[in-house]
Amino acid sequence: QIHLVQSGAEVKKPGASVKVSCKASGYTFTDYYMHWVRQAPGQGLEWMGWINPITGDTDYAQKFQGWVTMTRDTSINTAYMELSRLKSDDTAVYYCAKVGPYCTNGVCYDYWGQGTLVTVSS
Amino acid sequence: NFMLTQPHSVSESPGKTVIISCTGSSGSIASNYVQWYQQRPGSAPTIVIYDDNQRPSGVPDRFSGSIDGSSNSASLTISRLKTEDEADYYCQSSVSGNWVFGGGTKLTVL
Numbered sequence: 001q002i003h004l005v006q007s008g009a010e011v012k013k014p015g016a017s018v019k020v021s022c023k024a025s026g027y028t029f030t031d032y033y034m035h036w037v038r039q040a041p042g043q044g045l046e047w048m049g050w051i052n053p054i055t056g057d058t059d060y061a062q063k064f065q066g067w068v069t070m071t072r073d074t075s076i077n078t079a080y081m082e083l084s085r086l087k088s089d090d091t092a093v094y095y096c097a098k099v100g101p102y103c104t105n106g107v108c109y110d111y112w113g114q115g116t117l118v119t120v121s122s
Numbered sequence: 123n124f125m126l127t128q129p130h131s132v133s134e135s136p137g138k139t140v141i142i143s144c145t146g147s148s149g150s151i152a153s154n155y156v157q158w159y160q161q162r163p164g165s166a167p168t169i170v171i172y173d174d175n176q177r178p179s180g181v182p183d184r185f186s187g188s189i190d191g192s193s194n195s196a197s198l199t200i201s202r203l204k205t206e207d208e209a210d211y212y213c214q215s216s217v218s219g220n221w222v223f224g225g226g227t228k229l230t231v232l
Contacts, residue, residue, distance in 0.1 A: 046223065047222065055223065095166055
């Protein structure tokens with residue numbers, strides 16, 4: 001059974017950084033890209049970027065370039081998303097999402113983490 | 123930047139059929155696969171349609187997807203509505219390596 005288990009809620013001050021983890025189990029971690037998506041309170045989904053677990057290669061949405069860093073540790077099947085220089089409007093639930101094996105061109109997600117609420121407040 | 127536009131909300135009665143649209147801002151939506159996700163309050167999204175019109179295992183056949191090139195839009199159709207279908211629905215596509223979500227549609231089943 002596939003699970004993506006994320007780290008717990010965080011409260012950060014403006015200007016700080018946050019690092020969210022996503023531990024995968026039930027499948028071969030290096031077989032599928034991992035994406036990160038966030039959702040501000042009461043708002044829609046926003047794609048942030050992806051990481052190739054084999055190579056560590058990343059691609060970030062233009063909005064987040066220079067500001068987000070995605071990494072992974074294949075020894076513990078865990079992906080990480082670090083967001084720096086936090087502002088109040090970065091308050092959101094952050095999700096990791098695994099690309100599905102049936103998705104053409106790797107466009108869809110078959111499993112999601114439970115989400116991590118990051119609150120940015122002074 | 124490429125955008126996907128969805129109606130903010132739709133409502134329909136149990137047993138009826140509802141169609142949720144997703145319109146591309148430019149180019150041809152038919153050139154890139156469209157996915158649909160269901161999100162219930164307090165939960166992570168789950169996929170209900172991938173590759174325009176394919177259902178993952180476990181998704182009821184009441185859910186179907188289609189593409190209309192003439193209107194540059196995709197649609198999610200849910201037939202024989204159940205109260206459990208009440209949720210937010212998001213379309214998603216990828217253009218030039220950027221994954222884009224629609225703004226989401228709140229489905230109310232009343």
